[in-house]
Amino acid sequence: DRQANPAMREQMLALAILGARNEPLEHVLSAVAKIDDSALADKILNWVYFERAQQAIKDNKLDEGRKLAAKVVELDQRAYLYSRIAEDSVKNTTNDQETRDLLEEVVTGAVKAPDTEVKARTLLGIAYLYTKLDPNRSIAILSDAAKCINHIESPDFSHDYVRRKIEGRSFGSYASFTTPGFNPENGFREIGNVDFDGSLYLASNLADKALRAMTTLALAEQCLKNSPRPPPAQKSLKPK
Numbered sequence: 001d002r003q004a005n006p007a008m009r010e011q012m013l014a015l016a017i018l019g020a021r022n023e024p025l026e027h028v029l030s031a032v033a034k035i036d037d038s039a040l041a042d043k044i045l046n047w048v049y050f051e052r053a054q055q056a057i058k059d060n061k062l063d064e065g066r067k068l069a070a071k072v073v074e075l076d077q078r079a080y081l082y083s084r085i086a087e088d089s090v091k092n093t094t095n096d097q098e099t100r101d102l103l104e105e106v107v108t109g110a111v112k113a114p115d116t117e118v119k120a121r122t123l124l125g126i127a128y129l130y131t132k133l134d135p136n137r138s139i140a141i142l143s144d145a146a147k148c149i150n151h152i153e154s155p156d157f158s159h160d161y162v163r164r165k166i167e168g169r170s171f172g173s174y175a176s177f178t179t180p181g182f183n184p185e186n187g188f189r190e191i192g193n194v195d196f197d198g199s200l201y202l203a204s205n206l207a208d209k210a211l212r213a214m215t216t217l218a219l220a221e222q223c224l225k226n227s228p229r230p231p232p233a234q235k236s237l238k239p240k
Contacts, residue, residue, distance in 0.1 A: 127139070
């Protein structure tokens with residue numbers, strides 16, 4: 001607060017906020033309010049809410065995680081957080097309608113989000129969760145995931161993280177957040193267990209050639225695993 005240089009003050013505040021993982025949220029928010037650059041403050045605030053929501057979900061505080069996730073501005077990141085909450089909620093409820101309502105809420109949020117790898121992973125995860133409730137709905141959401149993937153320029157699912165960049169007048173902070181979960185290969189393979197033909201059709205329509213080949217091979221591999229093994233060949237006995 002006593003720093004006279006505005007750029008240095010901004011840098012000190014931003015770095016303190018980004019490193020304050022155990023500080024009470026209200027203290028962190030009051031520090032964000034001291035940053036004069038509103039665009040920078042919004043980026044930092046979004047990152048704070050995302051990290052706090054992830055931690056709450058990890059600690060199984062799903063209601064708190066949901067409230068924090070609702071404050072995340074980036075729609076694909078918010079949908080991803082909701083999908084994590086849905087995944088944990090499905091494990092703890094036997095109410096199919098309640099589960100459907102939650103999954104549809106995630107799908108609605110994801111559809112509005114820009115087409116990114118985060119959105120695609122979210123849709124693949126929801127499609128998998130639907131395999132236990134409604135296989136037809138599962139393949140429909142898998143179709144949405146395929147469309148999303150086709151709209152991404154040079155899709156890359158080899159890493160389960162997204163890079164973060166926050167830059168001010170005199171500093172830059174670069175990090176990443178993990179988005180573990182489904183990628184096209186394991187997503188299509190798992191959903192292929194309930195609708196092989198539908199999954200294969202959607203895989204064959206992926207625009208990226210390498211991704212199309214890897215996804216098709218993943219389906220073929222699962223198909224071979226599920227095929228019955230041929231009986232062992234009997235040795236013929238020749239007379240001496």
